[in-house]
Amino acid sequence: MMHIDDNQDALLDYIYEEGEPAERLKIAKHLQECASCSVAVLELRTVRGMLSEWTPPLAQLGFRMVQDAGTSPDHQVRGGWSWGWAPTTHQRSWGYAAAAVMLFVAGMAVSQLDVEYGDGVMTVRTRSVGSGLSRTATETAVRNASIQLPPSADTAEVESGLSRTATDGRPAIESADVGSGSRVASGLSRTTTDDTEQLLQRVRAMIDQSETRQQRELALRLSQVAGEVDTQHQADLLRIQQNFGQQQEMMDYIVRTSGGQK
Amino acid sequence: MMAVALALPLPTMTRTDEELVARSKTGDTDSFNQLVRRWERPIFALAYRTLGREQDARDVTQETFLRAFRALGGFKGDAKFSSWLYRIALNLCRDWMRKDRRTPVVAVPEGVEMEQLAAEGGPSETVEDLAARAELSGIVEKAMEKLPAEQRQAIILKEYHGLTFQEIADLMKCPLSTVKTRVYQGLSTLRKELGDMK
Numbered sequence: 001m002m003h004i005d006d007n008q009d010a011l012l013d014y015i016y017e018e019g020e021p022a023e024r025l026k027i028a029k030h031l032q033e034c035a036s037c038s039v040a041v042l043e044l045r046t047v048r049g050m051l052s053e054w055t056p057p058l059a060q061l062g063f064r065m066v067q068d069a070g071t072s073p074d075h076q077v078r079g080g081w082s083w084g085w086a087p088t089t090h091q092r093s094w095g096y097a098a099a100a101v102m103l104f105v106a107g108m109a110v111s112q113l114d115v116e117y118g119d120g121v122m123t124v125r126t127r128s129v130g131s132g133l134s135r136t137a138t139e140t141a142v143r144n145a146s147i148q149l150p151p152s153a154d155t156a157e158v159e160s161g162l163s164r165t166a167t168d169g170r171p172a173i174e175s176a177d178v179g180s181g182s183r184v185a186s187g188l189s190r191t192t193t194d195d196t197e198q199l200l201q202r203v204r205a206m207i208d209q210s211e212t213r214q215q216r217e218l219a220l221r222l223s224q225v226a227g228e229v230d231t232q233h234q235a236d237l238l239r240i241q242q243n244f245g246q247q248q249e250m251m252d253y254i255v256r257t258s259g260g261q262k
Numbered sequence: 263m264m265a266v267a268l269a270l271p272l273p274t275m276t277r278t279d280e281e282l283v284a285r286s287k288t289g290d291t292d293s294f295n296q297l298v299r300r301w302e303r304p305i306f307a308l309a310y311r312t313l314g315r316e317q318d319a320r321d322v323t324q325e326t327f328l329r330a331f332r333a334l335g336g337f338k339g340d341a342k343f344s345s346w347l348y349r350i351a352l353n354l355c356r357d358w359m360r361k362d363r364r365t366p367v368v369a370v371p372e373g374v375e376m377e378q379l380a381a382e383g384g385p386s387e388t389v390e391d392l393a394a395r396a397e398l399s400g401i402v403e404k405a406m407e408k409l410p411a412e413q414r415q416a417i418i419l420k421e422y423h424g425l426t427f428q429e430i431a432d433l434m435k436c437p438l439s440t441v442k443t444r445v446y447q448g449l450s451t452l453r454k455e456l457g458d459m460k
Contacts, residue, residue, distance in 0.1 A: 008446040009439070018426060047453045051421050053395055054402040056310040059320060061302045063327055065291050 004030060004037045015044055021220050028223035031231060035238065038231035279343040287334055294334075298327050301344060304423060305351050311418045312355040314407065322358060326351045341432065348423070349433050352415060359411070405455040413448035416441055 004011045004027055013019035014027045031038050277285075277296070285293035305326050310319035329350050330337075337346060406414055412434070419425045419433065427445075431438045 009442055012427070012442050012446060016420065016427075043453055044449055047449055047456060048421065050398060050402055050456055051417070051452070053398040054311070054406070055399060056307045056319070057316050059306060059310075059316055061306060061320075061323070063295075063298045063302055063324060065294050065298065065327075065331065 003034060004040070011040070011044070015041065015048070021216050025216075025220050025223055028220065028227045031227040032223075035234045038227070038234050039238065042231050042235055280339060283334065283337065283339070283343055286331075294331060297343070301347055302327070304344075305347060307422060308348065308351055308418060309355055311406070311422060312352070312411075312415060313358060314403070318358060322351060322354045325354055329354070345425075345429060345433060348419070348425075352433065356411075401456065405452050408455060409448050409451060413444045413451070416444040417448045417452075420445055 004014065010019075010023065010027055014024050017024070031041060277293070279297065279300070282293040282297050286297065302323055306319050306323045309322040309326075310316060313319055313322065326347060330347055333350075337343070406417070409417070415434065416430055419430045420427070425433070427438055427441050431441045434441065
């Protein structure tokens with residue numbers, strides 16, 4: 001493999017973890033064997049580490065678009081809209097938010113609110129403390145009031161089928177197929193079974209792909225770590241050798257000069 | 263029987279850029295202001311690192327959002343909203359430097375406020391650490407100033423904004439290989455500069 005410090009693309013892809021994992025794995029292996037490339041990578045990583053220290057000032061921002069009249073972005077901005085610095089807006093907003101939360105909590109404590117998240121909405125239910133009604137009864141009433149389903153027989157069948165499926169799983173579908181003898185029901189059941197099989201196959205395939213990818217990534221990471229350790233080791237060795245060489249030269253010089261004096 | 267059901271929408275903070283852009287196009291100021299809040303600091307950082315002056319960076323940031331708002335009707339969503347904003351900001355930075363014949367100015371270390379650095383740093387950082395960081399920040403800023411504008415912008419977008427090489431190529435309207443060359447040459451120059459300055 002050619003040296004990666006002669007191949008900018010590969011080197012950058014490796015350093016910034018872009019490109020194909022297989023290619024990066026190749027580079028990681030090369031780095032374990034090549035000292036000059038290892039040093040090049042180490043130096044660029046050091047530069048990147050230093051770059052991360054450059055931080056812009058924490059300026060007070062807080063731009064805000066203010067609407068003066070009923071205009072849309074298609075209209076000219078000037079006249080209809082105006083900009084302004086509003087550095088304290090966020091602080092004020094936080095104050096309002098804190099007050100709102102406190103008010104909300106106090107309200108919940110008094111009226112015994114129930115809050116639920118789901119289906120993209122937050123549902124808040126109130127309960128009277130001394131009404132004597134059970135929670136279940138209240139919730140049933142609320143659900144009846146909130147959920148609107150078309151009262152058709154098909155819906156009921158679907159719901160019942162769904163509940164059976166959820167309760168008993170796949171065997172229930174098969175037994176329903178045998179028991180009913182209906183062609184429609186049989187077709188539906190077969191289709192459902194086929195769909196389930198396809199779904200399971202897709203899930204298995206996805207799991208396999210995921211495992212393979214994870215293994216590849218893990219191998220790459222391990223190789224990178226090993227490469228980095230090796231790179232550091234080689235760089236240290238290089239430095240030690242350089243220092244040793246300098247000391248050797250110094251010793252030679254001292255010996256030469258002391259010999260000359262004698 | 264006392265039962266009341268209220269359905270409230272979830273907090274709007276979770277909306278994606280695309281959703282907020284769509285709402286802004288209909289004249290929803292709050293949605294556009296959410297986009298501003300989300301992106302003003304990255305845009306300011308980009309402008310500051312490109313121009314080197316805080317006040318200029320503020321002005322460019324403000325102008326970027328103003329232009330974005332004006333041109334929102336023409337934004338088709340082919341690229342990410344953030345990429346579109348970056349492009350506006352980069353063009354403005356370029357115009358800014360051309361118009362006033364300004365070159366990026368470096369804030370030397372003594373201009374760095376220690377209080378600000380202290381707020382950024384972890385609780386275990388000593389005054390010496392903070393001073394060292396301030397000094398290093400100044401050194402990096404000086405080294406970056408010496409790079410040609412194209413190399414500096416490519417490195418800023420890569421290092422500080424985490425864009426892929428392809429995204430940078432699209433933004434700077436140049437081939438992928440050119441971006442990689444700019445980043446590589448820039449890093450090589452920085453390696454020498456920072457090695458000399460340390």
